[in-house]
Amino acid sequence: MPTASASAQPLRRVGVPLFFGLLLLLGVWVYRDYGVSWDEANNHLNGLVGLKYVAQVLVPKLAAREALNRPWIPDIRQFPDSDHGAAFEMAVSVLGYLFTDGDSRSFYLLRHLSVFLMFVMGVWALYQLGKLRFQDWRLGLLGASLLVVSPRMFAEAFYNGKDIVYMSLFLLAIYTLARLLQRPTLMRALVHGVATAAAIDTRVQGLQLIIITFAMLALEARFTKQPVKLSGCVLVYLVATVVFVVMGWPYLWATSVPDLLTAIPKMGVYPWPMTNLYFGHLIPASRVPWHYTLVWIFITTPLPYSFAAAIGFGSWLKEAVRTRLNTLHTFSGRLDFLIVLWLLAPITFTIVFKSALYDGWRHLYFVYPALLLLAIRGLLSIGRVAKRYGQWRRLALGTLVLAGSEVVHTAVCMVQMHPHENAYFSFLPGSVAERLFERDYWGLSYRQGLEWVLANDPAPQVPISVPWYITYYNNSLILTPEQRARLLYSHRDSAHFRYFITAYRWHPQSYGDSVGHEVHAIRVGGVKILSVFKKN
Incomplete structure (x- = not known):
């Protein structure tokens, strides 16, 4: 196992802060560039609903103020999504009241920056976890870098306040669990309980962290012979988790115990009546095939990461079989088991229980860091082959060089896209991807479509139609007030629209000339993700 030598420590003191400093600067540079996704306005409303209820309970005078007493902010008991975790959205809403001028553009820019800062925290947690597992800060930094150079993850790190924020908090909780396993203390158990609660208060699926924690503490008790010490940690962990979950989830304050018991089974299953474009067919989300998640992971993850992770898993499995799981006697062996459990258990659960899935594999983004840690293990395995077996050395070294080149190519693609x-x-x-799979299912490119129309049509009012009003409305929120004033929404069935903008969701086929002639298109990696048509 590689160890960071003393001579590398000065480099660490410079390299790690430089990496995270540059990442923050990059985020500040580009956070203004993204549109508003399909879910963002409703997620923000969920935060306002929770904040309004908290104010009503704790500070009634504050709740009576206009900012929280608006008629379009429903009561928490009548809001259908109030059982969704709202801790992050509530925090962002508070920041919006404190630091913006009340305009929608300034709020959503602040929200995008806030999501990115949560992502940076997740990158930091992955760095720490990789450093702890491999006992080398350079490998920890490699894992953090691979997460950043993951195109879809990087983009969603600016607007996906559910899945990316949950991934970051889940990562943090896994790191606090690893520290607890390394040295069980009451303080570390308390910190892990807070981290677990933060994840649960974002998505109820965070409850699986409790199961993972119990499983790993049971292994710890089995192989380290310290059950008395661990029992105190378990008690502190459970109390902290319950207390902070309730503190951060106003829905639990407002719900009676019988209603809560009725709602719990529904919380982890979000019925979605729409369809996914999967291998060229529109399939209901409740009936996606077992391989849906696996295929989406493979086609959207840079190839070197997938292949290295497969090698890493293979090396772990070979070692586990060869030693008959004796590796569990070591801390690093138990961490490896945790990483494999983290990756495979949630995916297996969705396959076995036929969970409703949609929008690619975003509901399972939280397992992605585990894949990256296995990828690092795979790279180390290839490196060991290069050292031990002369006849395989050239092939192994060539593989590493090719993988490195592909990572650089991925970074270049991110800049271009x-x-x-x-x-x-x-x-x-591109032609295959747009025919077989969903493209811009978040609807972000509508922002660029609206901006293009406004920049190329001088009319004081521009009538625009879209297939789904929410994509038009959400992306108008991040435009300037002057731009919004020029927009005029027209229903597609009316004869008054001048432009029709589409991202091809639920309509992957060509529109032909049914809505006019195409005057603008956005292509990314050969995939047409948006078209602007002008009425003939």
Whole structure:
């Protein structure tokens, strides 16, 4: 196992702060470039609903103020999404009241920056976890770098306040769990409980962290012979988790115990009545085939990461079988088991229980860091082959060079695709990808479509139609007030629209000339993600 030598420590003191400093600067540079996704306005409303209820309970005078007493902010008991975790959205809403001028553009820019800062925290947690597992800060930094050079993850790190924020908090909780396993103390158990609660308060699926924690503490008790010490940690962890979950989830304050018991089974299953474009067919989300998640992971993850992770998993499995799981006697062996459990258990659960899935594999983004840690293990395995077996040395070294070149190529692609990295496909030709799979399912490119129309049509009012009003409305929120004033929404069935903008969701086929002639298109990696038509 590699160790960071003393001579590398000065480099670490410079390299790590430089990496995270540059990442923050990059985020500040580009966070203004993205549109508003399909879910953002409703997620913000969820935050306002929760904040309004908290104010009503704790500070009634504050709740009576206009900012929280607007008629379009429903009561928490009548809001259908109030059982969705709202801790992050509530925090961003508070920041919006404190630091913006009340205009929608300034709020959504602040929100995008806030999501990115949560992503940076997740990158930091992955760095720490990789450093802890491999006992080398350079490998920790490699894992953090691979997460950043993941096109879809990087793009969604600016607007996906559910899945990316949850991934970051889940990562943080896994790191706090690893520290607890390394040295069980009551303080570390408390910190892990807070981290677990933060994840649960974002998505109820965070409850699986409790199961993972119990499983790993059971292994710890089995192989380290310290059950008395661990029992105190378990108690502190459970109390902290319950207390902070309730503190951060106003829905639990407003719900009676019988209603809560009725709602719990529904919280982890979000019925979605729409369809996914999958291998060229529109399939209901509740009936996606078992391989849906696996295929989406493969076609949207850079190939070197996938292959290295497969090698890493293979090396772990070979070692586990050869030693008959004796590796669990070591801390690093138990961490490896945790990483494999983290990656495979959630995916297996969705396959076995036939979970409703949509929008690619975003509901399972939180397993992606585990894949990257296995990829690092795979790279180390290739490196060991190069050292031990002369006849395989050239092939192993060539593989590492090729993988490194592909990572650089991925970074270049991200620059070329910006701000549409969310439409990245790892190896599919553009014509194949747009025919077989969803493209810009978030609807972000509508922002660029609206901006193009306003820049190229001098009329004081521009009638525009879209297939789904929400994509038009959401992306208008991040335009300037002057731009919004020129927009005039027209229903497609009316005869008054001048432009028709589409991202081809639920209509992957060509529109022909049914809505006019195409005057503008956005292509990313050969994939057409948006078209602007002008009425004939």
